[in-house]
Amino acid sequence: MADTKFDLIVVGGGPGGYVAAIRASQLGMKVALVEREHLGGICLNWGCIPTKALLRSSEIFNFIKHAKDFGLEVKGEVSAVLPKIVERSRKVAGQLSGGVKGLLKKNKVTVFDAFGKLAGKAGADRKVALVGKDGAATGEITAPHVILATGARARVLPGLEPDGKFIWTYKEALVPDVMPKSLLVVGSGAIGIEFASFFRTLGAEVTVVEMVDRILPAEDEEISAFAKKSFEKQGMKILTGAVTKGVTKGATNVTVTVEQGGKTQQITVDRVIVAAGIVGNVENIGLEGTAVKVEKTHVVIDDHCRTGEPGVYAIGDLAGPPWLAHKASHEGVICVEAIAGKHVHPLDTSNIPGCTYCTPQVASVGLTEAKAKAAGYQVKVGRFPFIGNGKAIALGEPEGMVKTVFDAKTGELLGAHMVGAEVTEMIQGYTIARTLESTEAELMHTVFPHPTLSEMMHESVLDAYGRVIHF
Known part of the structure; x- marks a missing residue:
């Protein structure tokens, strides 16, 4: 093994780990990434991406079944061929996993195909032991900084242990x-x-x-x-x-x-x-004998992703909720930039959007109405239904709702909540608004294009202040 000393070692190649490795390389660090199975992690290979590919197939299947509603005639019976649907899903995941490999190579990140675990110190550096898939030790690498990004796995319920069949x-x-x-x-x-x-x-x-x-x-x-x-x-x-x-x-x-x-x-x-639910992958990564604190299977970190052990950091699902790929990626960037001495803004989890890609889709950011009230806010709430939107009706997607929650005193956008077609794409507008600390005034003065589903976002804001136009 040629290179064994690095500026940073990242253990885990999921959406937190590989993004952290790339950002560190951009900042001039010599970086090693240790991944035991799939580059891109659970999200890319067994989570976010392949599930969306499956759901896209089911969405198209549903559209075809309702073709006559759009003036279209489909001759013959339409059937879902599950093996083909799964095959497409796996191809999508494989393509993107290969893309991550290419990005790491482009950014000169050294990738070790192994299981990594903390193995004490080597002077001022941390040691990470490498273990092959056969369980045999394959060497050690060192760096002053180690980011743990080992992710999480499905929670097993007593009596409902997975058997791979039923x-x-x-x-x-x-x-x-x-x-x-x-x-x-x-x-x-x-x-x-x-x-x-x-x-x-x-x-x-x-x-x-x-x-x-x-x-x-x-x-x-x-x-x-x-x-x-x-x-x-x-x-x-x-x-x-x-x-x-x-x-x-x-x-x-x-x-x-x-x-x-x-x-x-x-x-x-x-x-x-x-x-x-899920549990963090805290086992067998060398936490024993360190000052790393684990609570409810997750590693405890501060607002710069530092653990209690100097030189050791944790990001993503390993570091607790919300268990989202985009949260992991952002934490990876924050962590690396803090290591590099950059001024960073701690992650505000209330500004992290959540998306569920069912039919109809669900998306949200910030406080729910109930949580806003529980936090002591007096609120103004706006709502707008999909049935009042021209684009939604033209798409044949008239079921849904956009809901906004504001602080009645300051006009701060406290939260936004949606259900309906394409809301997982729309929610980012409200996420940007919260990051910019926008009030109802800025949102009301924003011109939304017509005809779009996004107009409902505007109308919901207007409704909160008694100014709704189209309903």
Whole structure:
């Protein structure tokens, strides 16, 4: 092994790690990136990207089924060929993973195909031991700074341990061996709802079990309620305030006992997807004997991503919520620029947008109405429905809503929440507004193009102040 001494070592090549490595190289550092499996991490290979490819296929399938609504005639039966859908999804992921490899090479980042773990100090430097896929040690590298970006994995629920056949995590759900006729999804966060939406659109009978009193619990209550009605209209069954109590596996299916409101029922399905959160990958990365603090499986960091151990940093899912790729990437940049002595702005997690790519899509940034009130704000709330927007009607997508929450005293945009077509693209407008600390005045004076879905963002602001035009 030629080079063993670096300015920075990044352990983990996901959206946090590889972005940190590239930014560090741009700042003149000699960088090593240690990745044990796939460049691009879970997000690119087994998460964000391949799920969006699957969902795009189901979206087009749904459009074709409703072709006559657009004056189009499709001759013959339209069918979803699951192996082909999965094949396209894997090709998309593979293409982008190769792209990350090219970016790292372009930026002169040295990549080690190995498992990396902290291994003490070498003078003023930190040592990282490299372990091959066969478990054998392959060497050590050193640097004064080490960023841990090892990510997270699916949480396993007792009694619902994945078996690769009947009980799936997101990984098995991305490469299903069969198209299930019936499916039970445990958990209604972004991952659970996206898979529920995908399989329901392709024709599966889908039941969602959520332990709290509403689906998409991180979202504004109105948005959650709207989404629930839409999913149920599509034929999805949703059980809130419900928990799984046991599983019985048969020859070709699985029966799950679900308790809701003190009553139990048996639900027999072809497959179960468990999407009940994640846990940080804190094991076997050399934290023992260091001052790195772990809470609830996540590494504790300060606002510059520093751990309690000098020279050791943590970013992304390993460092806790929100568990989002764009949060990880931004933390990677903050961390590296702080190491380089640049002036950085600490990450404000309230300005991180969240997106769920179900049908209809859901997106949000900032405080919900309930959280704003709980924080002591007097609020002004605006709403605008998709049915009042010309572009939405022309697209044949008239179901949805945009909701904005303002501080009644200062006009500060506290939060924005959307459900409907393409809201995952629209939310960035409100995210920029929050970053710029905009008030209702700036948003009202902004000219939104017509005809676009974005006009609803303007109208929602106007509605909060009694000035809505088109509804």
